[in-house]
Amino acid sequence: xxxxxxxxxxxxxxxxxxxxxxxxxxxxxxxxxxxxxxxxxxxxxxxxxxxxxxxxxxxxxxxxxxxxxxxxxxxxxxxxxxxxxxxxxxxxxxxxxxxxxxxxxxxxxxxxxxxxxxxxxxxxxxxxxxxxxxxxxxxxxxxxxxxxxxxxxxxxxxxxxxxxxxxxxxxxxxxxxxxxxxxxxxxxxxxxxxxxxxxxxxxxxxxxxxxxxxxxxxxxxxxxxxxxxxxxxxxxxxxxxxxxxxxxxxxxxxxxxxxxxxxxxxxxxxxxxxxxxxxxxxxxxxxxxxxxxxxxxxxxxxxxx
Amino acid sequence: xxxxxxxxxxxxxxxxxxxxxxxxxxxxxxxxxxxxxxxxxxxxxxxxxxxxxxxxxxxxxxxxxxxxxxxxxxxxxxxxxxxxxxxxxxxxxxxxxxxxxxxxxxxxxxxxxxxxxxxxxxxxxxxxxxxxxxxxxxxxxxxxxxxxxxxxxxxxxxxxxxxxxxxxxxxxxxxxxxxxxxxxxxxxxxxxxxxxxxxxxxxxxxxxxxxxxxxxxxxxxxxxxxxxxxxxxxxxxxxxxxxxxxxxxxxxxxxxxxxxxxxxxxxxxxxxxxxxxxxxxxxxxxxxxxxxxxxxxxxxxxxxx
Numbered sequence: 001x002x003x004x005x006x007x008x009x010x011x012x013x014x015x016x017x018x019x020x021x022x023x024x025x026x027x028x029x030x031x032x033x034x035x036x037x038x039x040x041x042x043x044x045x046x047x048x049x050x051x052x053x054x055x056x057x058x059x060x061x062x063x064x065x066x067x068x069x070x071x072x073x074x075x076x077x078x079x080x081x082x083x084x085x086x087x088x089x090x091x092x093x094x095x096x097x098x099x100x101x102x103x104x105x106x107x108x109x110x111x112x113x114x115x116x117x118x119x120x121x122x123x124x125x126x127x128x129x130x131x132x133x134x135x136x137x138x139x140x141x142x143x144x145x146x147x148x149x150x151x152x153x154x155x156x157x158x159x160x161x162x163x164x165x166x167x168x169x170x171x172x173x174x175x176x177x178x179x180x181x182x183x184x185x186x187x188x189x190x191x192x193x194x195x196x197x198x199x200x201x202x203x204x205x206x207x208x209x210x211x212x213x214x215x216x217x218x219x220x221x222x223x224x225x226x227x228x229x230x231x232x233x234x235x236x237x238x239x240x241x242x243x244x245x246x247x248x249x250x251x252x253x254x255x256x257x258x259x260x261x262x263x264x265x266x267x268x269x270x271x272x273x274x275x276x277x278x279x280x281x282x283x284x285x286x287x288x289x290x291x292x293x294x295x296x297x298x299x300x301x302x303x304x305x
Numbered sequence: 306x307x308x309x310x311x312x313x314x315x316x317x318x319x320x321x322x323x324x325x326x327x328x329x330x331x332x333x334x335x336x337x338x339x340x341x342x343x344x345x346x347x348x349x350x351x352x353x354x355x356x357x358x359x360x361x362x363x364x365x366x367x368x369x370x371x372x373x374x375x376x377x378x379x380x381x382x383x384x385x386x387x388x389x390x391x392x393x394x395x396x397x398x399x400x401x402x403x404x405x406x407x408x409x410x411x412x413x414x415x416x417x418x419x420x421x422x423x424x425x426x427x428x429x430x431x432x433x434x435x436x437x438x439x440x441x442x443x444x445x446x447x448x449x450x451x452x453x454x455x456x457x458x459x460x461x462x463x464x465x466x467x468x469x470x471x472x473x474x475x476x477x478x479x480x481x482x483x484x485x486x487x488x489x490x491x492x493x494x495x496x497x498x499x500x501x502x503x504x505x506x507x508x509x510x511x512x513x514x515x516x517x518x519x520x521x522x523x524x525x526x527x528x529x530x531x532x533x534x535x536x537x538x539x540x541x542x543x544x545x546x547x548x549x550x551x552x553x554x555x556x557x558x559x560x561x562x563x564x565x566x567x568x569x570x571x572x573x574x575x576x577x578x579x580x581x582x583x584x585x586x587x588x589x590x591x592x593x594x595x596x597x598x599x600x601x602x603x604x605x606x607x608x609x610x
């Protein structure tokens with residue numbers, strides 16, 4: 001098995017059936033073994049090493065902090081394990097919570113963090129990003145209240161229940177023998193190319209979304225669409241769904257306004273980019289796009305069975 | 306290749322790059338070749354056969370109807386194909402739009418409809434369901450305006466852009482040799498069992514969601530989680546992600562409050578249910594759960610390679 005994608009790998013038991021148990025939640029919030037990681041609009045709270053989440057006591061948070069339950073330590077203790085929360089302290093500077101801590105962007109942290117820590121921070125950030133942008137009822141406009149330990153927002157006026165949103169995105173490595181199709185967006189660093197990606201829309205399967213996005217961005221048609229792996233991507237709330245697809249027809253060219261260039265790269269060029277040689281720049285191992293490239297290179301490098 | 310899941314198979318070119326082209330949209334809305342299917346909170350507008358969508362002219366819609374672009378006929382005409390819209394006429398009785406038409410629930414229609422028609426109706430219903438429940442800005446509470454042919458709602462007060470939401474759900478057939486694990490919810494018809502399913506949460510991969518949901522609903526642990534296929538499911542806005550997983554450990558029992566029973570069924574019982582024999586009731590072919598069952602039965606019935 002290949003290593004899990006970055007941001008997958010949160011180690012806690014989510015104990016979702018406890019979320020609607022106010023007595024259990026109150027006990028956990030008061031328990032001295034409970035602790036919280038901190039995620040704000042400006043980054044996550046980590047130690048001086050820039051990679052390790054710093055935990056704060058729930059009593060150290062401002063009274064109006066947004067607090068959500070991540071889960072309990074999954075060491076076999078079940079719902080009796082120590083509870084881990086996540087908090088956004090709001091306007092108060094989060095770094096003031098701990099003298100030895102700093103706020104740092106999640107992408108930078110995740111590039112250095114342990115698998116389990118990156119998973120915890122992704123869970124916290126995805127959920128708190130949603131709360132920050134969803135304080136009002138989309139159905140009637142009234143302010144909503146957080147409920148079920150942060151997994152629902154309830155409208156006191158119209159009664160609507162709103163759940164955290166997770167936006168599925170397909171991302172595809174199109175290959176054709178010894179070459180792969182990569183595109184670049186105008187805002188990326190010079191030389192950077194990556195796999196083709198886009199949000200899944202209402203009324204389409206993942207496989208249809210792959211065919212549509214590749215066609216829209218490159219003019220190319222594909223066949224043999226194959227799911228590879230998935231990755232939570234809390235920027236702000238995506239779920240990356242990684243695919244490979246086999247080239248079928250068409251000359252690649254920027255087809256909609258999203259890409260400024262899209263073209264074939266030979267296997268040697270891609271292998272060079274992984275080794276840090278040549279002009280082609282590719283995403284870091286943190287990104288599922290890179291994992292798709294690594295997987296294809298590893299397979300293509302094998303002698304035929 | 307197996308047949309596509311119901312609701313996948315909309316035949317139009319979505320021409321997403323035209324959505325932000327007001328001149329093109331205005332021409333299409335005025336063009337007599339343009340037409341709209343109708344989807345409301347009470348169902349979709351179909352002919353007397355109960356299965357074929359009825360098209361209405363855009364000029365026949367009330368002025369305040371919610372109108373979204375589905376795409377253009379994908380017969381090689383590109384963006385010059387006839388445009389197809391979808392509309393919710395609002396409070397006016399939709400059936401009054403056409404004397405020979407009826408409003409009917411999408412599940413009932415889809416059970417009889419052609420693949421392409423079910424796909425169109427799923428696209429229309431998913432998108433219009435979202436508009437109906439998202440007329441206000443979740444960020445600040447102000448009323449929002451539909452834009453980009455129905456693929457964004459823009460807040461005139463805070464400037465937030467909101468896109469259609471699609472909620473990923475994992476649904477899993479757990480198998481162990483010649484038996485499969487199925488559960489039932491208390492509200493289902495007597496005898497009905499199905500695969501285990503649940504919403505993907507922030508901060509988890511699809512594979513982690515499968516392991517968590519199966520564990521939460523049955524107490525069983527699984528290994529070898531394998532993606533099979535996907536299905537848009539516009540009730541109101543889900544995307545079903547079908548998996549198989551191999552049983553690893555644990556005695557199945559209702560573990561959270563979602564299921565009232567969860568247990569093993571032998572291959573013969575499942576095959577009997579497909580044939581309409583025995584006590585076990587399973588979902589109709591419309592549902593991806595059934596497709597997972599059919600796929601497992603077909604494979605299990607083959608002699609070992």
